[in-house]
Amino acid sequence: xxxxxxxxxxxxxxxxxxxVEGLVKRYGEITAVDGISFRGFxxxxxxxxxxxxxxxxxxxxxxxxxxxxxxxxxxVLGEIPSPTNYALKARLGIQLQETAYLGLLxxxxxxxxFARLYPRHRDIxxxxxxxxxxxxxxxYVKTLSGGQRQRLAVALALVNDPELLILDEPxxxxxxxxxxxxxxxxxxxxxxxxTVLLTTHYMEEAEYLCDRxxxxxxGRIIALGAPAELVRAHLKETALELELEDxxxxxxxxxxxxxxxxxxxESGTVVLYSDDTVGTFRALAELFTAGKLPxxxxxxxxxSLEDVYLLLTGRRIRE
Amino acid sequence: xRGYIALFSAMTKQFMRDRMALFWMFAFPVLxxxxxxxxxxxxxxxxxxxxxxxPEGDPVAAGLLSGLEQISVVEIFRGSREExxxxxxxxxxxxxxxxxxxxxxxxxxGEQVRVELYYDAAKGNTAQIxxxxxxxxxxxxxxxxxxxxxAFVLVQKPIQAREFRGIDYMLPGVVAMALMQLGLFGVAGSxxxxxxxxxxxxxxxxxxxxxxxxxxxxxxxxxxxxxxxxIITLVGHFAFRVPIxxxxxxxxxxxxxxxxxxxSLGYLIASLARTVEAxxxxxxxxxxxxxxxxGIFWPVEWMPGVLKPVVYALPLxxxxxxxxxxxxxxxxxxxLHVDLGVLAAWLxxxxxxxxxxxxxx
Numbered sequence: 001x002x003x004x005x006x007x008x009x010x011x012x013x014x015x016x017x018x019x020v021e022g023l024v025k026r027y028g029e030i031t032a033v034d035g036i037s038f039r040g041f042x043x044x045x046x047x048x049x050x051x052x053x054x055x056x057x058x059x060x061x062x063x064x065x066x067x068x069x070x071x072x073x074x075x076v077l078g079e080i081p082s083p084t085n086y087a088l089k090a091r092l093g094i095q096l097q098e099t100a101y102l103g104l105l106x107x108x109x110x111x112x113x114f115a116r117l118y119p120r121h122r123d124i125x126x127x128x129x130x131x132x133x134x135x136x137x138x139x140y141v142k143t144l145s146g147g148q149r150q151r152l153a154v155a156l157a158l159v160n161d162p163e164l165l166i167l168d169e170p171x172x173x174x175x176x177x178x179x180x181x182x183x184x185x186x187x188x189x190x191x192x193x194x195t196v197l198l199t200t201h202y203m204e205e206a207e208y209l210c211d212r213x214x215x216x217x218x219g220r221i222i223a224l225g226a227p228a229e230l231v232r233a234h235l236k237e238t239a240l241e242l243e244l245e246d247x248x249x250x251x252x253x254x255x256x257x258x259x260x261x262x263x264x265x266e267s268g269t270v271v272l273y274s275d276d277t278v279g280t281f282r283a284l285a286e287l288f289t290a291g292k293l294p295x296x297x298x299x300x301x302x303x304s305l306e307d308v309y310l311l312l313t314g315r316r317i318r319e
Numbered sequence: 320x321r322g323y324i325a326l327f328s329a330m331t332k333q334f335m336r337d338r339m340a341l342f343w344m345f346a347f348p349v350l351x352x353x354x355x356x357x358x359x360x361x362x363x364x365x366x367x368x369x370x371x372x373x374p375e376g377d378p379v380a381a382g383l384l385s386g387l388e389q390i391s392v393v394e395i396f397r398g399s400r401e402e403x404x405x406x407x408x409x410x411x412x413x414x415x416x417x418x419x420x421x422x423x424x425x426x427x428x429g430e431q432v433r434v435e436l437y438y439d440a441a442k443g444n445t446a447q448i449x450x451x452x453x454x455x456x457x458x459x460x461x462x463x464x465x466x467x468x469x470a471f472v473l474v475q476k477p478i479q480a481r482e483f484r485g486i487d488y489m490l491p492g493v494v495a496m497a498l499m500q501l502g503l504f505g506v507a508g509s510x511x512x513x514x515x516x517x518x519x520x521x522x523x524x525x526x527x528x529x530x531x532x533x534x535x536x537x538x539x540x541x542x543x544x545x546x547x548x549x550i551i552t553l554v555g556h557f558a559f560r561v562p563i564x565x566x567x568x569x570x571x572x573x574x575x576x577x578x579x580x581x582x583s584l585g586y587l588i589a590s591l592a593r594t595v596e597a598x599x600x601x602x603x604x605x606x607x608x609x610x611x612x613x614g615i616f617w618p619v620e621w622m623p624g625v626l627k628p629v630v631y632a633l634p635l636x637x638x639x640x641x642x643x644x645x646x647x648x649x650x651x652x653x654x655l656h657v658d659l660g661v662l663a664a665w666l667x668x669x670x671x672x673x674x675x676x677x678x679x680x
Binding site: 064066083084086087089090092094096098099100101102103104105109110112113114115116117118119140156 | 321322324325326328329330332333336337516517518520521522523524525526527528
């Protein structure tokens with residue numbers, strides 16, 4: 001994996017709050033995490049992106065001290081996580097994937113219960129306000145909707161005013177509106193100076209939220225960097241999508257300046273990947289003027305993280 | 320300590336707001352007591368309803384009547400021959416005694432007086448007892464008339480201090496049942512669910528030790544157990560006059576040990592079962608034999624000999640016995656220290672196995 005000069009520079013001025021080297025975790029025959037190394041810096045939103053079963057949850061649970069790794073070194077906030085490292089747990093804000101809570105406690109009681117498990121805690125009223133659950137504070141937890149439940153999970157992760165927030169699939173299963181609300185909440189926490197480590201299998205979430213992303217596949221990090229940087233590093237080409245009225249001569253587009261690859265999708269759309277956008281565009285314009293290209297529509301887009309994932313794994317990320 | 324209190328209070332709220340839990344832990348055993356109380360709460364003493372047809376103004380008849388009224392087991396009804404015989408036909412009398420006219424004259428002539436006793440032969444034991452009671456009464460009346468002294472006197476010396484009713488036997492049994500079910504369903508059931516729904520895991524991510532969590536859960540459930548035992552006992556005492564003979568402290572001590580034993584059995588079951596489904600099946604496998612083989616509802620002696628080894632292996636047998644002897648002063652199956660010793664052994668055994676096999680996830 002090629003480290004960009006930018007990341008190296010950042011690592012020198014920024015303080016690493018997470019330091020993982022060669023992390024391995026096996027469940028019987030299966031190696032869930034297969035030698036992961038990365039660093040997380042104070043104040044950043046760091047994302048683990050990958051499909052289900054890539055090792056995201058196992059990795060964060062090792063960081064949280066909920067699982068004991070089989071090999072490798074982990075340092076979180078200068079401490080070594082373990083099931084009994086209560087001093088570290090007190091400084092972490094943890095949201096687990098798909099957790100339930102005691103359903104017959106009210107939202108407020110749930111927050112107070114967890115608040116008392118920590119040496120210090122945030123003001124509960126302010127916290128309720130922050131996650132927009134003030135109106136629901138007297139409702140039983142079991143009556144909450146999916147989005148409200150996730151916001152409660154985030155509130156519980158924040159209750160001890162943690163230095164590092166670890167959110168496992170915080171927006172899984174939410175509708176777009178609820179997801180957007182949670183994104184804004186997480187960005188707000190970043191503005192407060194919190195460090196956030198999150199896992200997701202949504203490309204757009206990683207692109208929108210994360211300062212840096214580690215793409216996980218089969219327990220390994222296959223790419224790491226800022227989302228835009230990753231796209232630039234792996235895909236220098238621009239994608240030009242052509243909608244055509246009729247078929248055209250074979251080989252006509254392949255020879256155009258800058259064109260590296262031509263993909264004809266089943267829908268009829270033709271995608272040109274070009275490393276010389278202007279040159280390709282000019283040639284297309286000439287063909288069009290000469291009447292050789294029955295063009296109905298032309299769109300230009302920059303490749304996304306999804307394309308990077310596709311390029312690196314040969315698959316799309318969707319479950 | 321703050322964490323312990325927070326967990327204790329959260330668990331209490333969760334428990335007290337769970338209608339199903341409340342039903343099984345409080346309403347269900349109380350319903351048992353009420354049911355048993357109405358069915359088995361009656362006095363064991365037999366009461367005979369005896370219709371008496373006697374001629375008016377006959378001094379002999381008056382003497383016999385006042386004598387009959389002295390017999391505590393007989394309730395006297397007066398009426399005409401027709402009325403009383405109809406009542407007997409209808410099942411409203413156990414027997415009808417008919418005295419003839421002119422008993423004074425007959426006796427002065429030295430003739431036998433024939434007193435008729437009608438009874439329902441279909442009533443078996445009741446009828447036979449009634450016949451012998453009336454016969455005995457007449458023999459006694461005759462002896463008094465002749466003035467002959469009694470050569471043999473029967474002095475009654477009952478060994479039980481008082482009459483023991485079904486409900487007196489069963490009330491401690493219901494307390495024992497409630498304690499067992501609290502351990503099985505209230506502890507094992509709840510842990511299995513919290514584990515499956517990853518609630519345990521979330522608590523475990525917070526800076527609290529497992530022993531704090533378990534400590535809060537055990538003490539919370541034991542508190543419920545004491546409350547349960549108290550409510551069941553009070554219902555039995557006030558609704559059915561079950562006498563509570565033992566001291567509250569001793570009974571509470573037995574309840575405490577019993578609750579801890581079954582809570583630890585609950586932990587063991589939660590340790591052995593991996594899923595809620597497997598756990599529920601295992602709970603029933605443990606629950607049913609205990610309910611019906613441990614002698615909490617009827618004496619162990621009633622059970623066939625082949626089952627005795629099972630009966631004497633079940634911890635509930637010993638808890639039921641300990642509660643019966645301390646609460647209502649029933650004749651013990653085992654000395655109290657044996658009961659408590661066996662319970663303590665179960666507690667230690669389940670506790671150690673749970674520590675070895677318990678899984679948080």
